[in-house]
Amino acid sequence: PQPVYLSDYQPPDYLVTHTELTFDLDPTATRVKARLHIERNPAAALSAPLVLDGENLTLVSLGLDGTALEERDYVVSDTTLRIEHVPERFCLESEVEIDPNSNTALEGLYRSSGMYCTQCEAEGFRRITYYPDRPDVMATFKVTVIGDPAREPVLLANGNRVEQGERDGRHFAVWEDPHPKPCYLFALVAGDLCKTSDRFTTQSGREVALEIWVEEENLDKTGHAMASLKRAMAWDETTYGREYDLDLFMIVAVNDFNMGAMENKGLNIFNSAAVLTHPDTATDAAFQNVEGIVAHEYFHNWSGNRVTCRDWFQLSLKEGFTVFRDQCFSADTNSAPVKRIQDVSFFRTAQFAEDAGPTAHPVRPDHYIEITNFYTLTIYEKGAEVVRMLCNLIGWEAFRRGADRYFERFDGCAATIEDFVGCMEDASGERLDQFMRWYSQAGTPEVDAFGEYDYVHGEYRLTLRQRTPATPGQNEKLPLHVPVRLGLVGTKSGQDLTLTLDGESLGKEGVIHLRQAEQTFVFENVAEAPVPSLLRGFSAPVLLHYPYSREELAFLLTHDSDGFNRWDAGQRLSMLALDDLIAAHRNGVEKVMDTRVVEAFRTLLDGEVSDKAVLAEMLTLPTEAYIAEQQRIVDVDAIHAAREFMRQSLAVALRDEFIATYEANASDEPYAPTPEQIATRSLKNVALAYLMAIEDAKGLELCQAQFAAGRNMTDVRQALTLLVHSDRQDLAAPALKTFGEKWAHDSLVMDQWFTVQVTRPQPDVLERVEYLMDHPAFSIKNPNKVRALIGAFTQNRVNFHRLDGQGYRLLADVVIELNRLNPEIAARLITPLTRWQRFDESRQALMRQELARIKKEPLSSNVYEVVEKALA
Ligand code: BAL
Ligand code: ZN
Incomplete structure (x- = not known):
């Protein structure tokens, strides 16, 4: 497979102004008729041939302006359809046959639990019909879906339904989407589905019908997603002045889905894990995840759909911006400091690792082989950090003016990152040339800081x-524009001191x-x-x-006015103590706990922090993955032993403080996913985890009682996890x-059951994974199952990195099988093996x-690209 380069971008030779599609659904032989209204791009050469993308299609017929084309008029390859001579303006009529049942890659049109559904981003539409499958070709769509009234009573596509009826024992629905869109936003769903409905009145008075479509047994699991959707719609109006633009907004839950969800115009398709919630089946984290993803997909209606990307190198234009938008929404809706702590904690672990590995790439890559490999933490999360910096640099008012300008100037267009940043420059008057390097340079910049206080002159220097380390293909790095938010905390007063720089006061x-x-x-x-206090927030x-000395960190932990940096000071303090314990483990000497950490935790538990959600985060030690990121050569076993010793x-x-914390935060209140309740449960469950770390008798009693009480999945799952991860298998086995047995019927809960078992640190886990792969609830064709069982196992560091290599072997076996079935998921799964250098x-x-x-x-281009980079 050959790479595609950003520098080779050329505008399309032909534009599609209007697309008419007719789907005659059949599980193994769906017929797709397309009528494409095409015009030559005025900039293109008169002699330009028409080249359309197409994969896995069986061409049935082809015509141009009503005349059938002969085989000599066109050339079909595995990936294209080429017609050498076409007029300036014409209608191309094609009919192809596709096989949704055998589509295990889950790109294009496929079947999931008997339901037809689509996934077209990035390049799935070419598996549906011949088309210029690129985001800068935008057309209005009219779609007719014909199906079996009994098997698929519900027929959905983008836009508004304009007609429906029956013909020859089949039924049909016609959908029109008046907004020009690239084909990656096309969607179709057909199946036996039920809906919950609601309404939203936009700020200008437009009435919008809201529908969430699910399998009947899941109707009671849609309430939170619907409430989240309405909150997101209102937030985008008040925060960005953006209103919804169709009469209908639909979400459909699908069981087999490669991504979390997809922002298809007016018809969002969701992985069922990202939409369904019920207190008995979903944890607090899942509730918050659903809220964030529903908002993210909804926000794409403007940042992605109304203004889309010119090409896939610009992917972060829509994803980075939309992640930033959903992060701000969740911060406004929940505990803002905790949202930031959780996002940064994840970012510093997972994105830093990506930036330091063989697949490191800039926020805007300059080449790729397979674009689905670039739906990464760098594009999404680092992209969001870059937008956040931009917003902080120019200030919210200018950023909002820039966003308005961007949405207005590029509405209905396919834009670039320069277009976006240019709007921010116009709105703020700031030159952002140096800032643009954040988009083109890969790797995590490292900033070394040194401070010196001059008593005589009252100066702090x-x-x-x-420096940014070299990354594959990028040895030379230029200095970046790094905004450092800071405070100087007086050691006597414990207060932020006034900052005066070059005679100018910056405040506290x-x-x-x-x-x-x-x-x-x-x-x-x-x-x-x-x-x-550096790099606040x-x-x-x-x-x-x-x-920092440990005394300074302990001081910041209690005195820093920035909640994020207080948490960070605690993490740094724990890290220093963990470093000692890791060294002791490696040297075979007795481990000694740093009493400063104990005293810091005691202060926290004594009521120093009023926000319980923040407190729960502060009491949580750095994860093994984060600790590993701090080491040049990762010592898996020493990290695990040191962290366990510290816990x-x-x-x-x-012990007594943890019991008191548990008891003070236990509650009989009926479940609600409110920030207050979530904070209380987190704190209680953190306390329980400490008690279970020593298998304390009282802790065991509380844990078993929490499991048996079954109040909500947050509490039940935590209790089950703690039992299963303890050495008390006499208690764990019956609980499992x-x-x-209780949840055998619920696929999403069974995913949790898999994950709990394969993340336990005891050494028998690999055999458990192999055993569970044969469990009737597991299917290698279902991405959620693969993530819950195999993906989760690879995060079990002591077991995945077993010295006999059996963990690696198991993963490679799964990757080899998935390479044939679902290359996108296979390529993602390889990630832990690509980090071998560490x-x-x-x-x-x-x-x-194993690589x-x-x-x-014989590899798919997806897997090939990742393995090639990993072994380079
Ligand atoms: N566009 C793919 C799914 C998402 O980022 O929303
Ligand atoms: Zn997105």
């Missing part, structure tokens, strides 16, 4: 030095702009020695090094059995051996 908190490789900032009139996606030491020292030599050899074994197979 802060030196910042930046300010932003300094690091633009060069090294800069020194001299703060004047600093009345007392400060501890710097994670003001830039960089790795910050500052040589147990804290539990022993603070009860849970498995491990010891024997693990490196074993991981490379090489995969490489010997």
Whole structure:
């Protein structure tokens, strides 16, 4: 497979102004008729041939302006249909046959639980009909769906339904979408579905019908998604002035889905895991996830659909911006500091790892082989961090004016990242040339900071030095524009000191702009020695090094006015103590717990923090994955042992406090996914986890009682996890059995049942994975099952990285099988093997051996691209 380059972009030779499609549905032989109203792009050469994309299609007939074309008039290859001579304006009529049943890649038209559904982003539409499958070709669509009235009583497509009826024992529905769209936003759903309905009145008074379509047994699981949708619609009006633009907005839940959800115009298709919730079946985290994803897809209606991407290199234009929008929505709706802590915690673990690995790429890549491999944390999450920096740099008012300008100027168009940033420049008057490097340079910038207080002159000198490590294909890096939000916390007063820089007062908190490789900032009139609180709120996606002492971190933990940095100080303090414990483990000497960490936790538990959700985060130790990110060569076993030792030491020292915390936060209130209740449950469950770390008798009693009470899935799942991950298999086995039998009918709950079992740290897990792969509830064709069982196992660090290499072997076997069935999921699953450079030599050899074994197979372009990079 050959790469595609951004520098090769050419506008399309032919535009489609209007697309008419007729689907005659059949499980193995669906007929698709297309009438494409095509015009030559005025910029194109008169002699330009028409080249359409098409894959896995059986061409039945082809005509042009009512005349059938002969085989000599066109050339069909595995991936294209080419007609050498076409008029300036014409209608191309084609009929193809496709086989939805055998479509296990879940791209194009496929069947899931008997239901027809589509996934066209990025390049799935070419598996439906011959078409210029690129986002800068935008057409209005009219779609007729013909189906069996008994098997698929519901026939849906984008836009508004304009006609329906019956003919020859079949029934049909006709849908029109008046908004020009690229074909990746096309959607069709047909099946035996039920809906819940609601309404939303937009700020200008437009009445919008809202529908969520699900299988009948899931009708009671749609309430939260519907409420989230209405909140998101209102938020986009008040925050961005953006209103919905059709009479109908539909969401459909589908069981087999590669992504979380898809923003098809007016007909969002969702992975059922991203839409269905019920207190008995979904955890708080799942409720919050659903809210965020519903909002994300809805926000795409403007940032993605009304204004789309010119080409797939611009993917972050819509994804980075939309993630930023959904993050702000969730922060406004829930606990803002906790949202930021959770997002950054995940980002620093997973995106930093991506940036440091062989698949590192810029937020706007300059080449790719398979675009589905680029739906990454860099495009989405780092893209969102870049938009957040932009917003903070120019201020919300200018950012909002820039967004208005962008939506107005590019409405109905396919835009670029320059278009977006250009609007922000126009709105703010700021030059953002250097800022653009964030889009083109891969890798995580590292910022080294050094501070010095001059008692004599009352000055604080802060030196910042930046460097971005080389990444594959990018050795030279230029300095970035890094906004560093900071405060100086007085060591005597414990208060933020006023910041004066170059004679100008920045108030108690300010932003300094690091633009060069090294800069020194001299703060004047600093009345007392400060501890710097740097990068507040994670003001830039960089790795910050500052040589904090443990005393300084303990001080910031209790005195920093920035909630995020208080949490971060706690994490840094724990990391220093963990480093000691890791070293002790490696050297075979006795581990000794740092009492400063114990005392810091005691202070927290004594009521120092009023926001329970923040407190729960502060009491949570860095994950093994995060700790691993801090090591050059990852010592899986030492990390696990050190972290367990710290958890147990804290539990022993603070047992009574944890019991008191548990009891103070246990509640009989009926479940609601409110921020207050979620915070209370998190705190209670963090306390329970500490008690279970030492298998304390009282903790065991509380855990068993919590499981048996079955109040909600958050509590039940936590109790089950703690039992299963403990050494008390006498208690875990019956709990697992009860849970498995109770929820055998519920696929999403069974996914949780799989995950709980394969994430336990005890050494028998690999065999458990193999056993569960034969369980009737598992199917390798279902991406959720693969993620819940295999994906979760790869996160079980001590077991996946077993020294005998069996964990790697198991993953490679699954990848090889999935490469044939679902290349997109196969390619994603390989990620942990691509990180081989970070491990010891024997693990490196074993991981490379499995990558090489995969490489010997006849590979999809998806898997090929990832394996090739990993072994380069
Ligand atoms: N566009 C693919 C799914 C999403 O990011 O919303
Ligand atoms: Zn998105």
